[in-house]
Amino acid sequence: xxxxxxxxxxxxxxxxxxxxxxxVSIDVPVGQRVxxxxxxxxxxxxxxxxxxxxxxxxxxxxxxxxxDITRLGPRxxxxxxxxxxxxxxxxxxxxxxxxxxxxxxACNQGALSFWQPAHSPQRRERAMALLARxxxxxxxxxxxxxxxxxxxKLLDIAMALAGQPKLLLLDxxxxxxxxxxxxxxxxxxxxxxxxxxxxxxxxxxxxxxVTRYADRVIAFYSGRVIxxxxxxxxxxxxxxxxYVTGSARQGG
Amino acid sequence: MLxxxxxxxxxxxxxxxFIVALGLTLVFxxxxxxxxxxxxxxxxxxxxxxxxxxxxxxxxxxxxWSPVAMLLAAVxxxxxxxPLTERGLLRVFYGRDEVLLVLVTYAxxxxxxxxxxxxxxPTPYYVSEPYMLFGNVEFGTLSYVxxxxxxxxxxxxxxxxxxxxxxxxxxxKIVLAVIHSDEIASSMGVNVSRIYTFAxxxxxFLAALAGALTAPMVSVQPGLSVGVxxxxxxxxxxxxxxxxxxxxIGALIVGLARALAVxxxxxxxxxxxxxxxxxVLVFRPEGLFQRIQAxxx
Amino acid sequence: MHNPIARTMxxxxxxxxxxMLAGLLMPKWLLFLSTMAISHGMVSMGIVxxxxxxxxxxxxxxxxxxxxxxxxxxxxxxxxxxAVTLTLGGGLxxxxxxLPFAPLLSRYRGIFFAMLTLxxxxxxxxxxxxxxxxGGSDGFxxxxxxxLGAEISxxxxxxxxxxxxxxxxxxxxxxxxxxxxxxxxxxSLAIRENELRVEYLGVSVSQAIAVNxxxxxxxxxxGGALTVLAQGHIEPNxxxxxxxxxxxxxxxLAGHHSMLAVFLASFVVEVVRSFSNLYFPNTWQLAMGLxxxxxxxxxxxxxxxxxxxxxxxxxxxxxxxx
Numbered sequence: 001x002x003x004x005x006x007x008x009x010x011x012x013x014x015x016x017x018x019x020x021x022x023x024v025s026i027d028v029p030v031g032q033r034v035x036x037x038x039x040x041x042x043x044x045x046x047x048x049x050x051x052x053x054x055x056x057x058x059x060x061x062x063x064x065x066x067x068d069i070t071r072l073g074p075r076x077x078x079x080x081x082x083x084x085x086x087x088x089x090x091x092x093x094x095x096x097x098x099x100x101x102x103x104x105x106a107c108n109q110g111a112l113s114f115w116q117p118a119h120s121p122q123r124r125e126r127a128m129a130l131l132a133r134x135x136x137x138x139x140x141x142x143x144x145x146x147x148x149x150x151x152x153k154l155l156d157i158a159m160a161l162a163g164q165p166k167l168l169l170l171d172x173x174x175x176x177x178x179x180x181x182x183x184x185x186x187x188x189x190x191x192x193x194x195x196x197x198x199x200x201x202x203x204x205x206x207x208x209x210v211t212r213y214a215d216r217v218i219a220f221y222s223g224r225v226i227x228x229x230x231x232x233x234x235x236x237x238x239x240x241x242x243y244v245t246g247s248a249r250q251g252g
Numbered sequence: 253m254l255x256x257x258x259x260x261x262x263x264x265x266x267x268x269x270f271i272v273a274l275g276l277t278l279v280f281x282x283x284x285x286x287x288x289x290x291x292x293x294x295x296x297x298x299x300x301x302x303x304x305x306x307x308x309x310x311x312x313x314x315x316x317w318s319p320v321a322m323l324l325a326a327v328x329x330x331x332x333x334x335p336l337t338e339r340g341l342l343r344v345f346y347g348r349d350e351v352l353l354v355l356v357t358y359a360x361x362x363x364x365x366x367x368x369x370x371x372x373x374p375t376p377y378y379v380s381e382p383y384m385l386f387g388n389v390e391f392g393t394l395s396y397v398x399x400x401x402x403x404x405x406x407x408x409x410x411x412x413x414x415x416x417x418x419x420x421x422x423x424x425k426i427v428l429a430v431i432h433s434d435e436i437a438s439s440m441g442v443n444v445s446r447i448y449t450f451a452x453x454x455x456x457f458l459a460a461l462a463g464a465l466t467a468p469m470v471s472v473q474p475g476l477s478v479g480v481x482x483x484x485x486x487x488x489x490x491x492x493x494x495x496x497x498x499x500x501i502g503a504l505i506v507g508l509a510r511a512l513a514v515x516x517x518x519x520x521x522x523x524x525x526x527x528x529x530x531x532v533l534v535f536r537p538e539g540l541f542q543r544i545q546a547x548x549x
Numbered sequence: 550m551h552n553p554i555a556r557t558m559x560x561x562x563x564x565x566x567x568x569m570l571a572g573l574l575m576p577k578w579l580l581f582l583s584t585m586a587i588s589h590g591m592v593s594m595g596i597v598x599x600x601x602x603x604x605x606x607x608x609x610x611x612x613x614x615x616x617x618x619x620x621x622x623x624x625x626x627x628x629x630x631x632a633v634t635l636t637l638g639g640g641l642x643x644x645x646x647x648l649p650f651a652p653l654l655s656r657y658r659g660i661f662f663a664m665l666t667l668x669x670x671x672x673x674x675x676x677x678x679x680x681x682x683x684g685g686s687d688g689f690x691x692x693x694x695x696x697l698g699a700e701i702s703x704x705x706x707x708x709x710x711x712x713x714x715x716x717x718x719x720x721x722x723x724x725x726x727x728x729x730x731x732x733x734x735x736x737s738l739a740i741r742e743n744e745l746r747v748e749y750l751g752v753s754v755s756q757a758i759a760v761n762x763x764x765x766x767x768x769x770x771x772g773g774a775l776t777v778l779a780q781g782h783i784e785p786n787x788x789x790x791x792x793x794x795x796x797x798x799x800x801x802l803a804g805h806h807s808m809l810a811v812f813l814a815s816f817v818v819e820v821v822r823s824f825s826n827l828y829f830p831n832t833w834q835l836a837m838g839l840x841x842x843x844x845x846x847x848x849x850x851x852x853x854x855x856x857x858x859x860x861x862x863x864x865x866x867x868x869x870x871x
Contacts, residue, residue, distance in 0.1 A: 052749070078751040090749070092742035103739040106732045107750035115727050117553050118735035163750070286660055344846065350659070351605055355801055356845055358794065362838030369831045482671060482790050489664050522675030526668035533665060537657060 004063075005030045005199050006051065006167055011060035013046055013223070020046035021057060022223035028199060030166075033190075035210045035231070036203045038220030038244055044203045045087070047220070048169050051201075052084045053077040064167065083165035087172045087203075089156035091144045097155055098140040101127040101162065108163030133192045134158040150177040150185065157189060161198075168193070170202035174209055182206065186213050207235060207245055219244050257394060258511045264400045266507025267407035268462065272480060273487040273499045274410060275458030281431045281494030282451035284350065285342065288357040290459050291481035292364035293329065297460025298476055299368055300325035301467040302377040309381075318382040322464040330457035338452040343445075361477070369474050376473035383468035403465060410458065411500055418496075427451060431494065486529045492539030501540055505532070554727055561723030568715040572708055580707040582819050584779045587714040589796065590815030591772035594725060595765030596800040597811055601729065602761050603741035604658060608666030609769045609796050611673050612643040614788035616770025618683065619643065621691045621783040632694040632701075632713050636774040643770020644763050651759035670788050677785035688784025691777055710779050717771060722808045728764075729808075737761065769796075798837065802844055804851015814852055 004027040013021035020043045028034055036044040049055040051062055053074040061070045069077050092100050102118055105127050117123075131137050134154050139147055144155070153176060160168060173189065174182045186209055193200060204210050210217055210231055217234040219227040221243040227234045234240055276290045304321040337360065345356050386398025418424035429437040430447045438444045463476070470476070487506050491498025506525050513524035520527075532540060572580060592609050599606050616639030623629040623638050654665055678686045693701055701709045728734050737757060740747050744754045777783045786792060799818055803810035818837070825833035848854060 074749050075751055075753060078749055084749065090743050090746040092739045092746070094742055095738060099735060100739070103736055103747070104750055106736060107747065107752045112736055112752065113732045115554070115731050117730050118732045119553070119730070123732075159746075159750075341842075348849070352845060352849065354660070355797075356842065358798075359838040359841040359845070362834040362841070366831050366833075366835035366838075370835075374831070478791060482667065485664060486668070489661070493660070519679040520675070522678060523672040526671045526675070530665060530668050530672075533657070533661060534653070537661065 003030075004028055005065060006201075007063040008047070008051070009061045009063075011047070011050060011057045011062070013043075013050065013055065013057050019043075019223040021050065021060075024060070024223070024225055026218060026225065026228070028167075028201065030199055031197045033200045033213060033215045034202070035214035035217045036201060036220065037205070037207075037210060037217060037234075037240075042220040042244075043223040044220050045171060046223070048084065048171055048201070048203060051077075051167075052082060052169060078163075081163075081166035082169070083160035083163055083167070084169040085153075085157040085160045085171060085173060087175065089149075089152040091152060091156060091159075093145040094143065096141050096143055097131065097136060097147065097151075098124070098127055100144060100155060100159060101130050101140075104159035104162035105130060130158060130162050131155075133161075134188055150181050153177055154185060154188070158192075161192060164196065165198065168198050168200045170200065172203050172205065174204065174206055182209060183212075211235065253393070254515060256391065258508070258515050260391070260394070260396065261514065262504070262508035262511035264396075264403060264507075265510055266503040267404040268466065269483065269487050269507055270407045270500055270503035271403075271410055271458060271465065272462040272484045273491070273503055274414060274496065275455035275462075276484050277488045277491065277494055277496065277499045278414070278458070279452055279455035280488070281496075282427060283342075283448050285353050285357065286350075286485075286493070287455070288354060288481060289337075289360040289364055290357075290455070290484060291477035291479075292361050292368070293333065293456045293459040294463035294466075294480050294484075295368055295472075295477040296333065296364065297326050297329050297463025298467040298470075298472045299372045299377065299463075300329050300460065301464035302379045302472050303372075304328070305379050305381065305467075315381040316385060318379075318385070318468075322382065322467070323461070326457055326461040326464045329460035330453050334453035334456040335449065337456070338449050342452075361481070365474070365477065374474055376471040377467075378471055379467045381468070399468065406461075406465065407503075410461075411496070414496055423450075483525060486525045489539055490529050490532045492536075492541035495539070495541035498539060498541035553730065557726050557730070558723055561719045561726075564722070565715055565719035568719070569712060572711050572715065575711075577707045580711045581779065582823060583816070584707070584711045584714045585776065586816040586819040587718045587812060588772045588775035588779065589819070590799065590812040591718065591721065591775070592769045592796045593799040593803065593815055594722065594808065594811050595768035595772075596796055597803065597805045597808075598725065598729075598761050598765050598768070599758075600800060600805045601734070601741060602737040602758050603744060604662045604758060605797065606666040606762075606765065606793075607663040607790065607797060608668070608670035608793050609765065610788040610790065610793035611666070611670035612647055612766040612769030613773040613776070613792065613796070614670075614673055614677065614783075614785070615643040615646045615766075616640055616773030617777040617783045617787050618677070618773075619770065620774035620777050621689065622683075624691050624694065625689070630695045631698070632696050632710065632778055635694055635778060636713065636717060636771055639774025639777075640767045640771035643773065644767040647763055647766030651762045652755070654762060655755040655759040667790055667793065670793055671790060674785050674788040674790075677788060684784070686785055688782060688786075690782050693781065694778055710775070714775055714779075717775070718812065721768060721771065722812070725768075726808050733757070798841060801841065802852055804848070804853035804857075806850065806857035807853030810851060810853030810857075 006028040008024055008026045011021045011024040024043070024047060036047065038044045046055065050057050053072050053076070056071060061068060063069065064080055064082065067080065069080065092103070102123055105123065106112060106118065128137055128140060131140055136151065136155055136158060139151055144152060153173065157170060157173060174185060177185055190213060214231050217227070217229065217231045218225055219234055219240045226243065227237045227240045235245060272294060276287060279285060279287050301322045304325040305318045308317050308321040341360065342356065345353055383397065383399050386402050389396045389398050389401055418428055426442055427447055429440070429442060430444055434444050487502040488499060490505055491502030505528055509524045509528045510521060513520040575583065592613050596606055596609055619642030620635040620639040623635055629635055629638065650669060654662060657665055677683055693706055695701060696709050696713065736747060736752060740754050740757055748754050773787060799811065799814045803814040821836055822833050825836055844851070
């Protein structure tokens with residue numbers, strides 16, 4: 001489908017005896033909010049890793065806005081407007097939240113200057129605004145190593161948005177976040193995304209989050225897509241209930 | 253004939269390298285510490301051997317006993333210095349950044365340089381008696397000192413002993429578990445800190461043994477450690493940090509490369525090792541027997 | 550509000566003036582010691598630059614020797630006599646020599662980066678020792694240079710070279726500080742902390758490290774050339790791994806937050822080395838080793854962290870209030 005922003009065709013990926021992707025084909029139109037669900041090892045993160053260039057599929061192709069990105073690395077894919085957040089927040093621990101955001105903002109503004117101060121008023125203002133979008137302004141001058149897990153996750157996501165990406169992939173955005181904070185956090189994120197036409201794929205285990213924030217849910221099992229529908233339909237699906245939501249989660 | 257000369261020289265040098273590098277790679281495998289002071293323990297072993305051999309002579313023992321003196325020297329060095337170093341010093345810095353630990357061993361190297369000078373003085377020691385003990389070996393027109401071949405035997409024995417110890421004994425399997433993951437081993441009830449101490453002691457023993465065995469072949473003087481440090485590092489990097497097979501192959505590569513240089517292009521002798529290392533790293537960025545752990549994100 | 554770049558430059562000029570004035574009051578041995586501290590500190594400054602992007606070079610002896618031999622050879626065979634030209638020539642030569650290695654080295658990290666840089670420096674050492682045209686293991690002497698056309702008398706030689714060193718360090722430390730405070734500088738720090746994230750933000754980590762490597766090479770070359778001019782002698786030992794180790798030592802001692810700390814640390818090391826060589830010839834390495842252990846244990850972020858942390862906290866409080 002040429003109108004799709006992201007198009008995956010026949011993706012295959014194995015790690016030895018483990019099949020992480022088995023003929024995965026997905027088309028995501030612009031602006032859609034898609035949740036990827038499945039038990040651990042089902043292939044959701046592998047899919048995200050392949051789209052963002054961390055892994056190369058054994059077979060199949062991935063297209064972004066008509067352009068083949070299958071063999072590209074994380075850096076090139078990022079420059080094409082794809083951003084991601086991480087299951088374990090990837091931050092510069094010894095630097096402040098503001099510094100982290102300054103770096104994220106600078107990396108997306110073309111060539112990096114050899115002499116212009118990183119802490120110029122304009123850059124600080126922009127970074128603070130990006131932090132404020134996620135209610136992180138109060139933490140600006142604190143070192144990331146001193147920040148609680150939920151705040152780090154938000155910062156991780158906020159940094160991903162610094163470059164105004166077309167496609168945003170969130171890897172378990174609410175994992176490690178306390179129950180009371182999950183909804184406010186997702187509200188903050190969707191609010192920040194509402195103004196731009198960002199297409200979002202988020203991996204999630206919490207079905208309440210999925211039902212509330214996703215337009216569409218894709219369920220994985222053993223590397224295959226076993227369901228692909230709006231949330232209510234998918235969660236009612238028999239296979240999904242057996243392999244994803246119903247039975248106790250296996251493994252860790 | 254040239255080929256044979258290069259081969260024999262290469263293997264002899266490789267044997268020496270292997271004994272030196274084996275302890276270094278073992279310590280890294282278990283404790284994840286790249287011990288720059290490994291060369292210092294080698295030097296202390298050489299000095300201790302000089303002292304022990306001299307002491308045996310004063311006791312009236314025949315020169316044939318000198319290998320025993322050398323072995324005792326290595327054991328003594330390990331028994332005295334290893335606990336002091338591992339428990340007294342390294343333990344303080346466990347869990348810190350890996351580069352930081354390397355710097356701690358660098359500080360230890362500096363300290364031991366001067367301590368050996370203070371204990372044994374700056375004048376060279378000569379321990380020549382053991383060198384002639386094994387007679388000569390003839391290969392047609394080539395004549396070699398039997399001592400050099402004894403080195404080959406010792407190297408093979410060490411390699412086999414370590415391999416057998418790790419793979420066929422209960423303690424060895426525990427050590428292998430710690431090498432694989434000290435976290436998992438600890439959660440299975442292994443006293444990891446005791447394994448650390450044991451592995452470190454054995455590594456130091458091997459370093460001191462190499463030094464003791466070398467003492468009869470050189471003049472034992474300050475600066476002995478400096479050359480050994482980099483050469484042993486090169487071997488271990490080539491072979492892959494923590495790998496015993498790697499240390500053996502690495503030693504052979506370096507030994508043969510150096511022998512080749514000495515006999516065909518003498519100017520290259522000093523850097524043949526590093527060229528070999530650079531070439532290996534270009535094709536295998538983590539050494540020959542790598543163990544890459546993909547980062548979890 | 551002052552432009553931060555102007556402020557840094559002002560500080561640089563101030564430092565040059567202050568050091569020059571101090572130099573007028575120094576006895577000859579102190580001038581020589583300071584010149585050595587500065588020239589060695591340059592190399593360590595380059596190492597700090599690399600540390601700020603997450604890699605430690607254990608082979609800066611390579612660029613130190615390259616700069617030194619370039620200056621020495623220019624003086625001996627090309628008839629170049631001017632101290633400034635020789636020093637800059639040394640820096641340039643070292644940077645050019647390091648350039649082809651930069652893309653290769655920038656693919657490695659941690660101990661492998663360290664070992665490869667070490668290997669390169671040891672290869673150069675091996676070549677220099679066996680090279681008769683370059684004096685072999687003894688090296689060769691270099692006669693006193695001129696300064697901007699004027700002859701330097703034996704009397705004023707120490708001060709003249711000190712002055713050259715002071716001006717160079719003032720300019721280069723200022724430039725390094727500006728670079729460190731720049732956008733690229735901040736991104737380098739982020740690379741040190743989490744290069745995966747930076748790669749995912751679209752920046753080439755390898756390229757950033759390669760660039761820093763060449764900058765560090767230039768600084769190392771300047772340091773080598775200055776050392777040769779001050780000592781009047783060059784030898785292969787400049788490229789030996791223990792020489793490289795000393796530069797790393799100073800960098801660790803200083804930490805990667807302050808340029809001033811690098812030169813303070815370098816000065817301390819020079820003083821300790823000179824005095825213990827004089828009075829306790831077998832203990833200076835012992836002293837260094839113990840000193841290093843104490844720093845690692847109690848000041849893991851280096852001497853510079855003593856005041857940089859407090860400065861940063863004060864700046865942060867100011868911004869929050871603003």
